[in-house]
Amino acid sequence: YTATNLRGIEGRTYHLSVTIEGIEYTAESHMPPVVLIDSLSFFDFPMLDYPMPMVHFQAPLGTENDYYRLLVYINGKRPNTRYSILSGDIMDGFVFHQQISISSDNNNDDEEDPLQQGDEVVIELQCIDKNSFTFWSTLAGSDNSLNNPTSNIQGGVLGYFSAYSFSRIQTIAAW
Numbered sequence: 001y002t003a004t005n006l007r008g009i010e011g012r013t014y015h016l017s018v019t020i021e022g023i024e025y026t027a028e029s030h031m032p033p034v035v036l037i038d039s040l041s042f043f044d045f046p047m048l049d050y051p052m053p054m055v056h057f058q059a060p061l062g063t064e065n066d067y068y069r070l071l072v073y074i075n076g077k078r079p080n081t082r083y084s085i086l087s088g089d090i091m092d093g094f095v096f097h098q099q100i101s102i103s104s105d106n107n108n109d110d111e112e113d114p115l116q117q118g119d120e121v122v123i124e125l126q127c128i129d130k131n132s133f134t135f136w137s138t139l140a141g142s143d144n145s146l147n148n149p150t151s152n153i154q155g156g157v158l159g160y161f162s163a164y165s166f167s168r169i170q171t172i173a174a175w
Helices: 130-140
Strands: 013-020 023-030 039-043 052-058 067-074 084-087 095-099 120-128 165-172
Touching: 023 130, 039 165, 052 120, 067 130, 084 095, 084 130, 120 130
Parallel strands: none
Antiparallel strands: 013 023, 039 052, 052 095, 067 084, 067 120, 120 165
16 A cells, blocks of 8 residues: 555654554654755666666765665656665665666567656655665565565564655756
8 A cells, every 4th residue: 555645744653553453553654865866867777778867866874874775757658667675774865876777577678678768757765764765675575485575564464664855857868
């Protein structure tokens, strides 16, 4: 579920409590302050016929913004991407230049490249808490294993609860 009419407040901790058939499921998530994206460029990857989006931003000094998730939209749709998550917990004030891998929907050689000249590209930088980062990190690592990702929901269910701040940047693909 996604709350579309609920607006969080940066710096607050949010709590989830759901009771189903007498079983209570709880979670909490802290919403870090927003980090603004500085710019968006395109990285020419020699093995591909199209460049990869690269987002640039600086982690603020202090420990409240240490974990990030990046989403990419091309012409309003999410292409196939790896889980783009970043940890800055030991890189206070670090300037990130993060390439975002995108790929075609399948391995069909006749398919169009996922990024074309003139496409609208939107990058969303989500500032997430450590528990959300752990979920996405363990999910990415569970591709070839029998393990489930680490959930921040107590009560024996799989999933995550997250309150996050975000910034977005938009451009038209040109190279």
